[in-house]
Amino acid sequence: MTSRREFLAGSAALAASGLFAAVPGARAADPIKFGSILDMSGIFDAYGKPMDMAMRLAIDEINASGGLLDRQVEIAAYDTQSDMALYTQFGQQLARRDKVDVVHGGILSASREAIRQTLRKSKVLYFYNVLYEGGVCDRNLFVTGVTPAQQVEIVVPAAIKKWGPKIYILAADYNYGQITARWMQKYAADAGGEVVQTDFFPLDVADFGSTIAKIQSAAPDIVVSALVGGAHLSFYRQWAAAGMKSKIPMASTTLGVGNEHKVLTAEEGDGILVAYNYSSEIASPANERFLKGWTDKYGDTSLIHEIAVSNYQGVHVWAEGVRKAGTLDRDAVIAALEGGLSIDGPGGKVAIDPKTHHAVLDVHLMEFAGQKLKVLESFAQRQPVDTQGVCDLVANPDDNTQYEIKI
Missing domain, CATH: 3.40.50.2300 (Response regulator)
Structure with missing residues (x-):
């Protein structure tokens, strides 16, 4: 992956940026603060840079539609340079200095665990939008990648x-x-x-x-x-x-x-x-809109990959939770996300399982053909049954465990 840096080159050590455009009815002095923390340079930049691009596309779409709660969304984004110590530093910075309303970020499980407890203690809602090994049970966390x-x-x-x-x-x-x-x-x-x-x-x-x-x-x-x-x-x-x-x-x-x-x-x-969950070959209106939006903003769709789409979908899931809650209050947004909420994303329907806060997703069996992902068979709305075997946040909302699932 590191050989692709000529077109995946990220920002420098720290890429903190804001996205805000005033529209009629928006409160320019009081934007919603959205935190992002990813490996946009370093050895995992091929994962992180497209995830950052997908996040910015989703925020553009949200702001262009009038924002959330009649407010625009402003991004505070940090590049960890694939350094776990910087995940800890920037996670604390997002929560304590930037005082963001939500954080989407992390790639490796180690990066998730470097910031998860800080965000939980600070009562900052956290989305981890990457496929991983399963088993994390935390009411403050939502996971939109496959398990x-x-x-x-x-x-x-x-x-x-x-x-x-x-x-x-x-x-x-x-x-x-x-x-x-x-x-x-x-x-x-x-x-x-x-x-x-x-x-x-x-x-x-x-x-x-x-x-x-x-x-x-x-x-x-x-x-x-x-x-x-x-x-x-x-x-x-x-x-x-x-x-x-x-x-x-x-x-x-x-x-x-x-x-x-x-x-x-x-x-x-x-x-x-x-x-x-995702292939650019998926034929659906949601994927067509996503690809057009990406092309209009960035031109080159070759950078899109599985966890970039997971990040895009995760941002829209969070936004739908805020709309449904009618507030940024963390507990109200969590309740909304637990209440049967779903979106139609590029990879298909994305729903939230209330017991685990993991996504229910379409999964596609595919093979590489001509450097593309050819869909062979699709499996609709796969449940995260691995994590369901150890995690029930409805019954135990105070659980805060990374379970090693017995297999």
């Missing part, structure tokens, strides 16, 4: 049905990769599969020669990957260069989330199986 039960339960059985039961798992060595690997093992077993090996890799590992040799020796039917970040992208290139792509097929829960399939050649990426 393993929404995604892994689709892609792993589909890969087994297509290619065979023996699976070799590769995953990033932090909580997302470790927990997702266990979900892969569960859903493989449920589908009659067998995991022959699971290997974990630190985020800075870029040489996979010995791993490729191990996979060749194990002779699985499928490789399933939960690798993350620019260094790990090297695996797919090395795999193809070793002549393995035509011999052992692959599925992934992460490839393409940061547009990696557009960095890889078609020869390196085509045929890899994934399951996500």
Whole structure:
């Protein structure tokens, strides 16, 4: 992913900016304050920069429609440079100095946890709009990305049905990769599969020669990957260069989330199986409006990816909650979001599960074809059943736990 910095270059160390335009009826002196905190530079900029762009498009749309509560929305946005310490610093700054009404941000689970407790204690509503491992139970938090039960339960059985039961798992060595690997093992077993090996890799590992040799020796039917970040992208290139792509097929829960399939050649990426909420190929009025809005604002739609769309949808979910509540009061907005609220987003209907504050989403089984995401099959309104197994904020509204779901 880092090879794409020529067109994903973010702002400098700190990109704090405001967006406000007075319109009739708006209170120019009293805008709604919207906080954003993302990796817009550094090793995760390929994720963060398009997320920032999507957020700004959503705020533009909200302001152009008259804003919220007859007020415009003003952005305070910070670039963490992919540094967890800056997440902590800027999270405190948004809550205590900028006094924002809501924060949308975080990419890695570690970045979410670096700011979640600060925002909860400060009573600043927080949206985490990224696919992750599931299990966070916090009434102050809303999650709009896919969880393993929404995604892994689709892609792993589909890969087994297509290619065979023996699976070799590769995953990033932090909580997302470790927990997702266990979900892969569960859903493989449920589908009659067998995991022959699971290997974990630190985020800075870029040489996979010995791993490729191990996979060749194990002779699985499928490789399933939960690798993350620019260094790990090297695996797919090395795999193809070793002549393995035509011999052992692959599925992934992460490839393409940061547009990696557009960095890889078609020869390196085509045929890899994934399951996500979004593809630009989805034919719907909501997606057509989104793509037109993006084109009008930015021109190049090639930067759009899964978690950029999740961020866009998350902003509109929050806005709908404010409209329904008729106030910015945190508890009133939470109640509105818990009350059966939904929007029609580029990836389909997005609803909020009141027990977990996670999104109910459409998920699409897809494969890479010509550096695009070709939809093979769609699964409507997938519930976050993994997190539902441990979290019930209706019964226990004071819960504040990152559960490690027993699998």
